[in-house]
Amino acid sequence: MRGAVAIFQNIQVELGVSLEQLLLELDPEMKSYRVLKKSLDARRKSRIVHVYTVETFPTAEIPPFDRENLKSYSSSEHNAPTTVIIGAGPAGLFAALRLVARGMPCQILERGKALGPRMRDISAHWRKGIINPDSNVCFGEGGAGCFSDGKLITRIKSPHKNYVMQELVRFGAPEEILYMANPHVGSNKIRGIINNLIAYLQSNGCPVRFNSRVEDFILENNKIKSVVLADGTTVSGDRFVLATGHSAHDVFEKLFEKGIDTEAKSMAMGFRIEHEQKWLNLAQFGSQWEHPDLPVANYKVTHHNNESNTGVYSFCMCPGGYVLPSSAQSGQMVVNGMSNYNHGSPFANSGIVVSIDKDKWFKEGPQAALKFQSEIERRTQDLVINAGGTREVPVQKARDFIGNRVTPAGKSSCPSGVIAVNLREIYPEEINKALIEALQSFDRKMPGFMSSDALLHGVESRTSSPVRVLRDPEKLCSTNVSNLYPSGEGAGYAGGITSAAVDGIRMAEAIFLT
Numbered sequence: 001m002r003g004a005v006a007i008f009q010n011i012q013v014e015l016g017v018s019l020e021q022l023l024l025e026l027d028p029e030m031k032s033y034r035v036l037k038k039s040l041d042a043r044r045k046s047r048i049v050h051v052y053t054v055e056t057f058p059t060a061e062i063p064p065f066d067r068e069n070l071k072s073y074s075s076s077e078h079n080a081p082t083t084v085i086i087g088a089g090p091a092g093l094f095a096a097l098r099l100v101a102r103g104m105p106c107q108i109l110e111r112g113k114a115l116g117p118r119m120r121d122i123s124a125h126w127r128k129g130i131i132n133p134d135s136n137v138c139f140g141e142g143g144a145g146c147f148s149d150g151k152l153i154t155r156i157k158s159p160h161k162n163y164v165m166q167e168l169v170r171f172g173a174p175e176e177i178l179y180m181a182n183p184h185v186g187s188n189k190i191r192g193i194i195n196n197l198i199a200y201l202q203s204n205g206c207p208v209r210f211n212s213r214v215e216d217f218i219l220e221n222n223k224i225k226s227v228v229l230a231d232g233t234t235v236s237g238d239r240f241v242l243a244t245g246h247s248a249h250d251v252f253e254k255l256f257e258k259g260i261d262t263e264a265k266s267m268a269m270g271f272r273i274e275h276e277q278k279w280l281n282l283a284q285f286g287s288q289w290e291h292p293d294l295p296v297a298n299y300k301v302t303h304h305n306n307e308s309n310t311g312v313y314s315f316c317m318c319p320g321g322y323v324l325p326s327s328a329q330s331g332q333m334v335v336n337g338m339s340n341y342n343h344g345s346p347f348a349n350s351g352i353v354v355s356i357d358k359d360k361w362f363k364e365g366p367q368a369a370l371k372f373q374s375e376i377e378r379r380t381q382d383l384v385i386n387a388g389g390t391r392e393v394p395v396q397k398a399r400d401f402i403g404n405r406v407t408p409a410g411k412s413s414c415p416s417g418v419i420a421v422n423l424r425e426i427y428p429e430e431i432n433k434a435l436i437e438a439l440q441s442f443d444r445k446m447p448g449f450m451s452s453d454a455l456l457h458g459v460e461s462r463t464s465s466p467v468r469v470l471r472d473p474e475k476l477c478s479t480n481v482s483n484l485y486p487s488g489e490g491a492g493y494a495g496g497i498t499s500a501a502v503d504g505i506r507m508a509e510a511i512f513l514t
Helices: 019-026 090-101 115-128 161-170 186-203 249-258 277-288 366-386 398-403 429-445 497-513
Strands: 006-014 032-041 049-057 083-086 106-109 214-220 223-229 234-236 239-242 262-264 267-276 302-305 310-318 321-325 335-339 347-356 393-397 418-420 455-460 467-469 484-486
Touching: 006 019, 019 032, 019 049, 083 090, 090 106, 090 161, 090 186, 090 239, 090 497, 115 186, 115 321, 161 497, 186 335, 214 249, 239 497, 249 262, 249 366, 249 467, 262 366, 267 277, 267 310, 267 335, 267 366, 267 429, 277 347, 302 429, 310 335, 310 429, 321 347, 335 347, 335 455, 347 429, 347 455, 366 393, 366 455, 366 467, 393 398, 398 429, 398 455, 484 497
Parallel strands: 083 106, 083 239, 239 484, 393 418
Antiparallel strands: 006 049, 032 049, 214 223, 223 234, 262 467, 267 347, 267 455, 302 310, 310 347, 321 335, 393 455
């Protein structure tokens, strides 16, 4: 027997062919195997292949993955600080998970509700246009990621990435996220995972307090002494992790008021475009589009104008998904995309967004960035009201957007319904021109992208936070509040579930080492 593992890379497996049979030909002594990476190569539609990196074993037993070796200490033996985590999204939850693993006392304050009552509030928003400012698509147990595609893709390089994936599997995610090139768990599955994770935290000494919006920070000697909740309760702590997400405008305003160091951050804004999933499958896979070994198709498109140095790109592509109203503030309209694990919707959607350079658009600072974002969203909602709508999402056929005309809306996956308006009235003309140029470019790259049923939904305005809360690059605490640890998307240091979770872990490690 070989007595050792073997790794085979770049194994190309054609549709309908058995991976295991190919592995036995490569390694006749193989008794078991584990997939380390899997991707799809559809560049040649006549020969679409899955590409694998595989580890084979000479025994039937597959050894577990290596895990981070975490040393912890007992708070009774060491003067462990008490950490208050503000926000129960990925950054806050994984900060808590790591602190619990380290044996350090912590608690989570979440402004929104647990998932059950939160979903009822979201349903009221979608069906009746009623927005609960503390319990919506952005706020509540699990954060905004619970109502998204559940994408786990990240470009960051961190030793904590594998830990995040392994912990998600431990709490119920499918094991395939450990090796898929484009891992996702879907909005329906991630809610169960978050439920399990929070139950684990609560049973291991980390209370999670819902309906606990932080309204004020009490500072003393450049430190936060305590926070004040909406009901007047004061919560004290030694360290505070700020993980409130990118839509907590009231928190940003309070940071400005308290003089906590912030700056404007570049972001991206645009619309969400929707096509029929069947068209996309045909465009990407050709005649084999119905093969059972193929997933639903997705895409990634980019366009750059060298003269204006403006980039336009697809964002958070949701195959087999839905376009959802995702406002967190009354009187404002925002949309986002969501997919369930099975990608079962007949529609595909993606953000098509323009890079908004802070040095060009927000020279007056972070307040200007926040104001610009809010004004765009209010302008969008006003279009709905002026068109006779209430809860509906404003839409325009992509061809009509380019032609600056309005015709009746086509089909949409949006549960709130849609209403046809002229989306050209929302953004400054410079942004409109960038979008028009990019849409025409995408249609040349993917014929049919500008088909008659391609429908723009307004507005995709919260791709990331418009504000960055400044922090020390080594200690990771705020640059002028030494016990505040800004974390995740809202603080301007992450761009998705996985990167936010990794950032939360980094905060916990910084606190552990302090």
